[in-house]
Amino acid sequence: MFTTKDTDHVTAAAEAAYEAFTATRTSRRARMLRAACSVLQRRASYFAPAAGAVAWGGWIYTEAWLTDPSWQEPVAYGATGILVGAVTGGAAVLGIRQPAAFPALYGGTVATGTLLWSSWQVIAPSLPGAAIGLVGAAAASFPFWGWLAKHRLDRDKLEAKAAKNAPPKAEVVLAPDDVAGALEATGTPGAALEQMLRHPDGSWTAILSLPVGVSPRDVASSALRVSRLEAALRLAPGWTLEVVDGGASHHLIVTARPPAPEVVVEFPTRHPLLDELEEWDPWQPLVAAIDIETGEEVYLHLLARAGILVAGLQRMGKSVLLSVVVAHLALTRARLILVDGKLVELSMWAPLCQHEDDFVGRDPLAFLAKLLEVQREIDRRYARLVKEGRTKAEPDDGWEPIAVIVDELATFIDIPDRKVRAQIISVLRDVLSRGPACLVPVLVASQKPQDDVIPSQIRDVCGQKVALATTTPEMTDTILGRGWAKKGANAHEFGENDKGRAVLLEDGSRPRKVQTFPFEPPERRLVIERARELWPDRPGARVPLPDIDDPDPRPEPPTPRGPGGGGGGGGGRPVLRAVPTYPDGSRIEENRLEMWQALEKAGPKGLTKGEAVRMGICNHHSTITPWLNQWLAQGWVEESGKRDRSVVFVLSAAQHTPVAEAPADSKENASCPASM
Numbered sequence: 001m002f003t004t005k006d007t008d009h010v011t012a013a014a015e016a017a018y019e020a021f022t023a024t025r026t027s028r029r030a031r032m033l034r035a036a037c038s039v040l041q042r043r044a045s046y047f048a049p050a051a052g053a054v055a056w057g058g059w060i061y062t063e064a065w066l067t068d069p070s071w072q073e074p075v076a077y078g079a080t081g082i083l084v085g086a087v088t089g090g091a092a093v094l095g096i097r098q099p100a101a102f103p104a105l106y107g108g109t110v111a112t113g114t115l116l117w118s119s120w121q122v123i124a125p126s127l128p129g130a131a132i133g134l135v136g137a138a139a140a141s142f143p144f145w146g147w148l149a150k151h152r153l154d155r156d157k158l159e160a161k162a163a164k165n166a167p168p169k170a171e172v173v174l175a176p177d178d179v180a181g182a183l184e185a186t187g188t189p190g191a192a193l194e195q196m197l198r199h200p201d202g203s204w205t206a207i208l209s210l211p212v213g214v215s216p217r218d219v220a221s222s223a224l225r226v227s228r229l230e231a232a233l234r235l236a237p238g239w240t241l242e243v244v245d246g247g248a249s250h251h252l253i254v255t256a257r258p259p260a261p262e263v264v265v266e267f268p269t270r271h272p273l274l275d276e277l278e279e280w281d282p283w284q285p286l287v288a289a290i291d292i293e294t295g296e297e298v299y300l301h302l303l304a305r306a307g308i309l310v311a312g313l314q315r316m317g318k319s320v321l322l323s324v325v326v327a328h329l330a331l332t333r334a335r336l337i338l339v340d341g342k343l344v345e346l347s348m349w350a351p352l353c354q355h356e357d358d359f360v361g362r363d364p365l366a367f368l369a370k371l372l373e374v375q376r377e378i379d380r381r382y383a384r385l386v387k388e389g390r391t392k393a394e395p396d397d398g399w400e401p402i403a404v405i406v407d408e409l410a411t412f413i414d415i416p417d418r419k420v421r422a423q424i425i426s427v428l429r430d431v432l433s434r435g436p437a438c439l440v441p442v443l444v445a446s447q448k449p450q451d452d453v454i455p456s457q458i459r460d461v462c463g464q465k466v467a468l469a470t471t472t473p474e475m476t477d478t479i480l481g482r483g484w485a486k487k488g489a490n491a492h493e494f495g496e497n498d499k500g501r502a503v504l505l506e507d508g509s510r511p512r513k514v515q516t517f518p519f520e521p522p523e524r525r526l527v528i529e530r531a532r533e534l535w536p537d538r539p540g541a542r543v544p545l546p547d548i549d550d551p552d553p554r555p556e557p558p559t560p561r562g563p564g565g566g567g568g569g570g571g572g573r574p575v576l577r578a579v580p581t582y583p584d585g586s587r588i589e590e591n592r593l594e595m596w597q598a599l600e601k602a603g604p605k606g607l608t609k610g611e612a613v614r615m616g617i618c619n620h621h622s623t624i625t626p627w628l629n630q631w632l633a634q635g636w637v638e639e640s641g642k643r644d645r646s647v648v649f650v651l652s653a654a655q656h657t658p659v660a661e662a663p664a665d666s667k668e669n670a671s672c673p674a675s676m
């Protein structure tokens, strides 16, 4: 038996239906008995004083009648007691729930009546005396009647108000004979309802035992049967039905759920990062969006999970989300490597880069070279992890985070050179999967959610995927993985006005529908200004402008190492924008550039051949010996004593790689002045 207290109208309707259902299962007499017992049980506290008073009055007057038999006294007093008792009982049955008021009113009424009547009897015992006593007792009950009337009036008012404000009544019908009957109507006769459970949220669960020969699994797994059962149950709109196999017990478990209550979620228009523009710890998750169903903050993890993939149709909010991630990274000590097929999206962050060539534009070969450089660093870091018997980096390892942000993956994947494409996919996959564990977070974004642009090898190693609006379920699956569109990740249902609306899927979790924060250029500039204040000496990267900066439009493809690389020379590098040269102006060969730069970086401390090998510049001393000999002969390098019994090589004073100047007539990118 249920109470309607504290339940909503849906629950009340469901209860009524359920009570009707249970009523059909018992005989009329049993139902009446049960109702009587129920009233007695629930209203016992109201009946007790009435019953006590009637018994007490009856006893006094029976005794009086025995000693002085006359009919007036017992009838008069008995009538009074019965009247007041009936009033009390009636009010109790009508549902007035004030246990303390009842006995008090009742007791007062009876006591006053008794006093008046007894006094009159003493003064002038007679029949009129009895009648006056009766009237007095009745008059004494006026306060009670007044109270009762007011109470009913108030209650009616409240009910009228509640009915006015209540949402339209939902129809929840459990068919007569209900779930078993409905099941029979769908072609599965003979089921018996074993148990009906009501849940506090208004949902219900029916446990049915099926006849021998009918498999609960067959019923539960047949979409047709389940939808027929749903129709036969005539559930109100918005209700959902779940049918599961009860297992060995040969039971079928049917659960109906009311629609989830609507949560009104307010979307903040300002990202919380803007309220605290201080150095940010990349180990903590960053607030990426708001869950549109619950209003909770939803996070992206830069280091604790594998890479991040963001994709969706054009103009739906990819760059905005990307900027939120870059803004967080800009406020860390991370080295930013920005790869932007469109140049304009990430170029405003270029002044925060720590290396001049850490901005890659529309150049797949330059991208591959950068990926190989990052891959070599990952190899070095993993070598240390292996030596130290660890599986991932810790915050106090002393490694500098290296964040790789790639916008518009299509520029680097959707290219005619299949070989370079395959190399890029292979190395990017490796960097995405191994990077975060050694402080190399990677984010890739694409505005073309198609298989040929987001290969499954790339998608599958991304531990966090964000699907902004797409147009088809296939596109959604391309971003999130096969089958997710069918399981409710419906990015393809977002409309063109749903800017920043996305489905976020984290490995091992259910997809969440989210709304990203707006993060427009003025807000991005605030972060940039603050980062420049925090780290004023970052040199920034040059944004390569096509046809202006790149002197060699057809550079030779680099030679990536095979999988698992292991710190080799890394092959050649494509010609990048500034042509590195020796002091005599001749170009530094691709395969020697890394060694030359290592010498530059080492400064007067110099470098031994062994150190160069350990840094992964080459596999063996013999590789660099001829280069060093040549540079010694030219006078660009000097020997400067020994360290650990090895000769230390240093660049001769003032040797450095001059940076090629942009031609005087070249246009300057507004977001990246040549001064950068």
Ligand SMILES: Nc1ncnc2c1ncn2[C@@H]1O[C@H](COP(=O)(O)OP(=O)(O)OP(=O)(O)O)[C@@H](O)[C@H]1O
Pocket (backbone or CB within 6 Å): 312, 313, 314, 315, 316, 317, 318, 319, 320, 321, 447, 499, 500, 501, 515, 516, 517, 518, 519, 520
């Ligand atoms: N969370 C958001 N709230 C409000 N507006 C947003 C949100 N995200 C994006 N927008 C708006 O949507 C528009 C497109 O955003 P954005 O530039 O990020 O799209 P995009 O997918 O990167 O486009 P493209 O693919 O062309 O680069 C912008 O005008 C931006 O202001």
